[in-house]
Amino acid sequence: MHESPAVRGRRIKKSFGDVVALDGVDLDVAAGQVHGLVGPNGAGKTTLLGLLLGLAVADGGELEILGTPVGRTLAVPDGVAGFVDGPGLYPSLTARQNLSALASLRGYDAGRGVDDALEQVGLTDVADDRIRGFSLGMRQRLGLAAALLTRPRLLVLDEPANGLDPAGKHHVHRVITGLAADGVAVVLSSHRMDDLAALCSEVTVLATGRVVFSGPVTKLAAESGALDYRLLTSDTAAARRVALDTPGIRVPSGGDRVQRPDADVLVVRGAVPAVEELVVRLVRAEVAVRELAPVVAPLEAAFLALTGAVPTDEEVS
Amino acid sequence: MTTTVTPPAVEARPAPVLRGYRFELVKLLSQWRIRVLLLACWIAPAGFVAAVSLQSVLPADTVFGRWMHATGWAGSLVVLDFSRSWALPLLTALVAGDVFAAEDRLGTWRHLLVAVRSPRRIFVSKGLASLTVLLLLVAGLAGSSIAGGLAAVGNHPLVGLDGHLLAPADAAGTVLLSWACVLAPTLAFAAIGLLGSVALGRSTMGLLMPALLAFALQLAQLLPLPVAVRLALPSHAFLAWRGLFTGPAQTGPLFIGLAVSLAWAVVATVAAYHLFLRRDFTDLTYDGSGRRVLVAGALPLAALVLLTFAVVTATTPAKGSGIERAKVEGSLATAYAHLYRMQTRELHRPDVTEAQLRATASCDKGGSRVADQGPGNDWRCVVSWHLPGATAVGTAIYQLDVTADGRYVADGDGPKEVNGYFQVRTSTGDAPNPLWQFDGNVDLLASTSKD
Known part of the structure; x- marks a missing residue:
């Protein structure tokens, strides 16, 4: 029934x-x-x-x-x-x-x-x-x-x-x-x-x-689509070059200026397949990946995207 | 375009009024402020009356204050006269003036509405609960003051406002009736409190409305307003109980006062009810509206004053201030005759009756250039009386201070053997000569058939 x-x-x-x-x-x-x-x-x-x-x-x-x-x-x-x-x-x-x-x-x-x-x-x-x-x-x-x-x-x-x-x-x-x-x-x-x-x-x-x-x-x-990820590597400059060469990956302006107390952090933006490709390329380039995590959780990112509250590049950085 | 569909309304099951009433009562009685008020109303008057009754100096400026040594019933009337000025409006402000606003302050409206499911029943429950608490408070004031007076002084006859003696049983009945009479204006002020509480939400103005109105009306009562205007105000019933202590009772102003007070209570409650039902409970920012108070509350009440004024003017012989020479003379002569008999008994002289005395009074206000009417402390009267078996006519002079509400204090101005200050022995101890100073009350509505 x-x-x-x-x-x-x-x-x-x-x-x-x-x-x-x-x-x-x-x-x-x-x-x-x-x-x-x-x-x-x-x-x-x-x-x-x-x-x-x-x-x-x-x-x-x-x-x-x-x-x-x-x-x-x-x-x-x-x-x-x-x-x-x-x-x-x-x-x-x-x-x-x-x-x-x-x-x-x-x-x-x-x-x-x-x-x-x-x-x-x-x-x-x-x-x-x-x-x-x-x-x-x-x-x-x-x-x-x-x-x-x-x-x-x-x-x-x-x-x-x-x-x-x-x-x-x-x-x-x-x-x-x-x-x-x-x-x-x-x-x-x-x-x-x-x-x-x-x-x-x-x-x-x-x-x-x-x-x-x-x-x-x-x-x-x-629904979140492309997300921003915080990327901590053994060589930030090399990682930035690799990221720029990876299809589907963008480095928002100022993305490499994000600082943490212990290390430089690079912010990259892309969908999940592109990010996976970036990791593969970093490994090939002998750049060690120490940390990779979304800046904003996927649900939250989807919420921000759907409600028109997506932060600008400047806000991200 | 979205089509508005109106499906059949769901039959919800609102909580029964009795349960809502009980809940509101529990909430009110759990507040420390209400508990303190209850305690104060049930204890303080007894202590006050007992303490004042044992003092050598009495509050003679308050009606019945000068008789507090003579009978326990006078103390309760002193408390009543004090309460009608401040205590009762303040109590209504603290109870009824906060009963709706408290939910705004606590943010509990939605919770209550979900639980009760009927704004109408919430309103009724709150109104009944605040009324119950107010009745408890007034009962405390009355019961406590009576108990204090009777315990400290005893159950003796009470001298009325025309000098006649009320036997203890009559005094008891009239005192209780007086307290019952002030319930009507108390209801009116409580309804104003409900209106303020509904219309002004968390604003302090809502809480203060009954007290502010009482203050404004107190000021108005001090003014020499036409008697029709005075009677059209809800505060008049706070004074009209005094008419119960004359013979015959001054029932005209009392009935009009009661009717006006009840009309105010109904109009203000209905206005509050409509405002409450129209309220949007999903609006968290709601904080009342002064405009709503004006449109839904003040204007109907102002219209009620005008209507009452018109009705009183058209249907009663009331004119001017209601204080006229003939009324003052009649009231003074009557009071003098009653009190003369009392003095005679206390001085152990042969008894006389009021009829034998044939007391009359001749009064003048402020000399020949002033009209003999209206309130003022410049009334001067000569009382004449006859003694049985004597051809000479006795005379005594009094200075009268007549207030706009009709009450007066007669102050003996000679001869001192008649109305001067001296002590007389009474059954309750030594007391001032009853003809020295006494209170009276002019019936503002009585017609003057003589000059």
Whole structure:
């Protein structure tokens, strides 16, 4: 039997006065999928997340959430939870009181459910502390716990790893992937491409309210095309000559002026096959390759390319 | 061109109002500021009344202050008179004026909206929760001040604003009714607080709106405004309870004051409700709008003042300041007769009745060149009375300081054997001669059938 997607959006439009926040956005998120939303500031991510959470209504287009069309009222079906712009928590209440109040509002069991949610995000030890003293990371985790309380089928998270230390981030990632494994659809936004790469199977890239890419993460990486690589060799001058002679490789102006405290670094630009050819030629020319790494990660490079934020040669250098 | 499709709206399940109300109440009561206020309102008045009642000098410039040694009920009325000026508007500012703004400050609107799923229910829950807390605070002020007074002085009769004695049971009922009456203007100020909190967001102006309005209205009350204007302001009900302490009660200004206050509460709440429902919760930069306050709040309320003014002018005999010579004379003569009987009892003289005394007063304001009307401290009155069995008519002179709200203080100016300062022995101890200085209240709405 065909199962309806958790989110199905077509030609979604939303404006605030003269400002067009979303301009014909399509979005598909399947159950059990972790879907990343990425885009520069002002791209429309928060507005889109707000629509999914029922905080605003679209001016036009179609939006179906958990198989139900969302109309012109501030309303979404049960089974949707999450937060945008940070978890809304009350500093004068304890972690447990915050969750209990929320559970009570939504008509859930405020006892066992709260304890389970706190345990899931690793906050059992501070359950009875007022959250006034919580770090940003702890608040993020409590926000996630609040969302988990309602046993959502669609979880909408805005920058869930914001403020988390590596251990906390790992914990949150584990929770999210666990939920997805249980069939929960997760839509999350992040500015951290490594987070998206670690969590998401698909991403949607937004720029000025439009979708500029939507699809698997692996496909997004391929969109990056030519990348800048930092090349550290035993002979920078020789390496530069070889690079200039290699088809498909460019040395951006000033690329050999990049300095590191310990050595000269050459920046070269090219697609993966050309870079592989450069390595072969360097070896033939008896220039030892000590380090070769992209200046910007492929996903990030793809993001920059798609959103029109590619740095100039001068910026690279 | 993108076609706008309007699919059927999803039937969402908003959280029940009762649960939202409980949540809002928990949030309010978890704030240290609210806890301190509750503690202060339930403890401080008792301490204040008890402490002042035990002092030799009483706050005679406050209504009923001069009777704090005589009965425990007077202390509560002193607290009420003080509260109506500052405490109640300030409490509404701190509770209702912050109940919406707190969510802006904490950035919790979206969280709340996702949880409750109905801005309407959020508004109702918040309104009810702040109302509950305000009622708790006012109940604390009333209960604590009454308890302090009764514990320190005792349950004795209270002298009304026309000099008649209210038995303890009547005093209790009237004092409680007075506190109940100030709930109406408190509601009006609370609604102004809600409006400010909704319209101005995190801005401090939203929080201060009830207090600023109270300050402005206090200034207005000091001015010699026409009585119809005074009655059209929501602050008048903060004063109109005084009319309950005369016989007959001055119910006209009281009922109008209550109606005006409730109308303000309704108009301001409806304005706040509409502003709240129109709010865009995805706009993080929202910080209120002074223009919205003006259009959605101030203009309807200004229209309400004009409408009330027109209705009061058309339907009541109110004219000018409402303070006229005949009213002052009638009020003074009545109070004098009641207090004369009281003095007679305290001096262990043969009892007389008010009817036997046939007290009258003749007043003049500021000499022959000034019209005998309006507030001022230049009223001079001569009270005349008859003693049973005596042909001579007694006279006593009083200087009156009449304020624009109708309250006056009569200060005895001779003969000193009648209205001079001397101590009399009462059941609660020595007290100043009751005819020396006393308070009265002119009914601003009463018609003057005599001159």
